[in-house]
Amino acid sequence: MSLIPDPAETYGEHGERTVKPAAEQRDADLERDPLAAGTHVAAAKAGIRTGAQTASTSFAGYAITSQAVTWGDVGAQGVGLVIALGSALLTGVAAGTVSYLSFIGKGVPAEYRV
Numbered sequence: 489m490s491l492i493p494d495p496a497e498t499y500g501e502h503g504e505r506t507v508k509p510a511a512e513q514r515d516a517d518l519e520r521d522p523l524a525a526g527t528h529v530a531a532a533k534a535g536i537r538t539g540a541q542t543a544s545t546s547f548a549g550y551a552i553t554s555q556a557v558t559w560g561d562v563g564a565q566g567v568g569l570v571i572a573l574g575s576a577l578l579t580g581v582a583a584g585t586v587s588y589l590s591f592i593g594k595g596v597p598a599e600y601r602v
Contacts (some may be wrong), residue, residue: 495545496552497554505537526593526596527591527595527596528592530591530596530600531580531587531588531589531591531592531596532588534587534588534590534591534600535574535584535585535587535588535591536584538582538583538584538586538587539581539584539585539587540580540584541574542579542580542582542583542584543577543579543580543581544576544580544581546575546576546580547572547573547576550571550573551568551569551572551573551574553572554568554569554571554572555568555569
């Protein structure tokens, strides 16, 4: 099956020729390996959970540090608090992504299987 459109075929014909077989292949893959969908859901849940835990934990450290460094300057404390919040969000997203990719790459760890 070529993904390159034939000059004589319309957009709809090309989509029908390429998208439908791809969807059928995906369904066949899920029938062969029903755990694939479950692994994706578990990976997404693990990524969200890890990201939230990391963001909340790191925010406390970032906020305390920024407030201690800028003690006495209210304007600088506000900026430090915004920087701490942004840093915590970036840290959480990074940790969540690593957790998600770890689950997808290595599968669900034995500790999580029931």
